[in-house]
Structure formats: structure tokens, C-alpha cells
Amino acid sequence: MNLPEPTTPAGQEGLRALLAEPRRAVIGLDFDGTLAPIVADPEKAFAHPEAVPALAALAPKVASVAVITGRPAAVAVRNGGFARVPGLEHLTVLGHYGAERWDAATGEVTAPAPHPGVAAVRAELPELLAGTGAWLEEKGGRAVAVHTRRADDPQSAFEALQGPLADLAARNGLIVEPGRLVLELRPPGMDKGVALQKHAREVSARSVLFAGDDLGDLPAFSAVDDLRAAGTPGLLVCSGSDEVTELRKRADLVVDGPAGVVGLLRALAERLG
Template sequence: MRTDVGAIGLSTILDDPGGAVIALDFDGTLAPIVADPSAAWIDPGAPAALIRLAGQVNRVAIITGRPPSTAIALGDTPAGPDLIDVPNLLILGHYGLERWEGGEVVAPPHPAGLELVRNELPALLASLGPEADGVKIEDKGRAVAVHTRNCADPDAVLDELREPVAQLAERAGLVVEPGRKVLELRGPGMDKGRALRELLTETSARSVMFIGDDLGDLAAFAAVAEADIPGVRVCSGSAEVTELAENADLVVDGPPGVVALLETLGKSITSRDQ
């Protein structure tokens, strides 16, 4: 553990697991970052680790920019169990706008400005010429993401897109969420920090752990730091994003490291109960 605050948070979770909320991002945390977002399958060991924890702690939640249905679909594993098998699982999708529990989704209407984005984004990309070859548009229903990972120079194309995408988002009444080789246009008014704070209040949590990997998770890290309960901020580390690691109490090595942490946490809680 890198910080005293994190050590206190972890100790509190182990001493009082029934008061703990364990919240996680999906992409880059439970599943690897891959060139094709539709192929970002969950780490095979993650569902089993989450199933064990779900029976020990107050609540297990996934807070993701994905639609909950996509997280569930990508939560299938070759030999089971699957993500959908985690008992009492809560998925807050689209940064908290969509709430999935037991197969039911509650959500507000889609932002009207997305139609403008869908209509104008292809022409915007075409205006960049050959350098934009490889750019992928991902329509998430409530958001539209522009991925540059498959471009010859993904960082240069991402930088070239920042201003025109920001201008398009402003005209559409949306906000831009930057990430790992991606710019996402989505509705305003919700982020992972607000979603986590509301969850902590709802569950009367006495401790919290949040695990993420990208810039969108900084808001959740801030929510942990500002909460009036012990907490642990965990970064699923990568060479692409360093800012999150700089604000973390603990850094693990990508999704395999996250799964190892979850397994260790579950085993430690079990050993204390015996």
C-alpha cells in the first residue's frame, strides 16, 4: 500500500466487510483494453472473485461508461461463472445514467444532441484525410465514442480531433469524456464521482474501494478521497495513463492484477471470519 490513508481504508474493509462497497470500472480494469472495443472480454477469473466478495461485503458495483447490457455481454467467460452470476450485482452504466439490477434497467431519455453528432461526425473525420484511417466510431446508444487506437499515429490523430470534437459537442449540448485513445461525446450532469457518492449514501457504506484505470475514473477517486469514510483508491496500471496512478493508494498490474487483488481480499475476509 502506497499511502497511510489507503492502509486505513483496507484495514477497515477487512475488519468490517459488511459495511464495505467495492466499486470497479470495466474496461482496463476487469477487461483488457483491446483494438476492438466489442472484443473486450472480462478477465476469466473476475466473475468468480466478485461472486465471493458479493457474499462478504455490503455491495459490489461496476461503474462504467459502457451500457450495462454491453458489460453483461462482455462478462461471459469460456468456462463460467459469468458476470451476470454475481449476486446482488449493481451496474451503473453511462457513468451512472443507467442503473442495472437483476436484469432491469432504469434510465432517463437519450440526449437529443446525439443525433447531431451521429449526422456530422463522419464528415468531420473525413475532413482529416488519410491520417484518420483507422478511426472507429462506437455508438453506445447514450453516447458516441471516437477511437484512434487503430490509426498509424493514434495520439496525433486524437490531438487533431480534440478541438473539432469539443466544438461539435458544444453545439449538441454534450460533454467530451477523454480516455485511452478515445474521445466520448455524452450527456452532461453525471460522472463516476457523482454515481459513487450517491451509491455510498444509498448503501450507508462504512468503507469503500474503487478500482479504475482511466481519466474518467479520477472523479471516482475524488469521491473516495472526499467521503467521510475510510477508502482505498486502486489503479489498474498501464503505460498509457499515469495521472490515475499518481493519485492512487495502490497500483496493480492491469486486469490480472485487479483479479489477484479481489481474490486476495476475499480470502483475507474469509480467514478473519474463521
């Protein structure tokens, strides 16, 4: 399988560094839209059927593979099919933007206590969402997400809810994270960029690849830029989407959705022997 070539000099340098010293490379991956297709019901968003075999082939050849997601870690593990897979013993899932951590070696999730603002906004949301066509996704008591994909006019519902949800979040010490027809209310202080940088430091990474598809992945893209500026080469991959163009503009390499991400992972594993 041919390994796709980044289109930018920085991305080309990042790929060269990864291939030259894979045992010091971190592979960071979003889940929804990157490893799993976007679907109307997030509970039915399962990893691409070839994702786990591709990850199992690649993971033993690099320093770390980290799935960094806004989902609860346990949900990503379940929907990804990551538990007890030979080859994935060193996989890490950083859930809730890094607030939760699941390690394949132990099968355990570690996390701080939930922010009290999450329960407060959860109590108010049913009344606020009544008649909008939006629906609520629970995220283990650590965040809540409002989806408009099922509304009669998903984009109009999304835009109409942004202001009220921002006010509700602010009153309860939370922030709103917009995504692909979803608005997530969660505690401040953690994002995918913070999680990626912390994980890269933990394993003394000398190169970093991050693949994402949505606005919540932009902090991770910025983290890779910061690592590059500090001397750690990086590769930014966009799991292509017509709904979000910001990542595509900043990426070193654009692939065709989760199938393209899986193809990239397989090609990397093959190149590394």
C-alpha cells in the same frame, strides 16, 4: 494469496476499515482496463477469465459490488458475463457513468430518456472523421465514442480531433471525456464520481474501494477523497497502465492491470473467509 499492502496511510486506513466491517463496504470497479484488458475493438473487450469467479467469491461478503462504466450497462453485463451467476445476485452495473443501472437481482436496466444532442452529433461525425483513421463506437444512443487506436498515428489523430470534437459537443449540449486513445461525447451532469457517491449513500457504506485505469476514473478517485474527508475511509486502486499516469500518481495501491485487479479481489475474498 497475499493481500497487497497500500503504500499510503489513507489507503492503509481504508483497507483496515474494509476488513473490519466488510458488510458495510462498497467495492467500485471500472470495466475496460480494470476488469477487462484494453483491445483495439471495444466490442471484443471481455472480462478477464478469472474476474467473474473472483467477484462471485467476494460479493456475498461485502455490502455491494458496483461496476461503474462508460459503456451501456447491457454491454458491460454481456462482455463481463455477469448475468445469472451464483454469488453475484447483488451485483450492480452503473452504465453510461451512472445514467443507466442494471441489477443482477432483476436482470433489468433502468435509464432516463437519451439526450437529443447525442443523435445530433452522431449525424455529423462521419464527415468530421473522414480520412482521420478514427472510428465511431455507438453507445446505445446515450453517447458516442471516437477511437484512434487503429489510425496510422493514433496519438496524432487523437490530438488533432480534440478541438473539433469539443466544438461539436459544445454546440449540442454535450461534453467530451478523453481516455486512452478515445474521445467520448456524452451528456453532462453524470460521472463516475457522482455515481459512486450516490451508490455509497444508498447502501450506507462505511468504507469504499474503487479501482480504475483511465482519465474517466479520476472523478471516482476524487469522490473517494471527498468521502474520506467526510469520515468514510477509502482505498484507491490503479489498474496499472503506461498510457495514463494520472491515476497511478493518486492511487494508494497500483496493481498490474486486470490480472492484478482480479488477484486483489481474490485476496480480499480469501482474507474475509
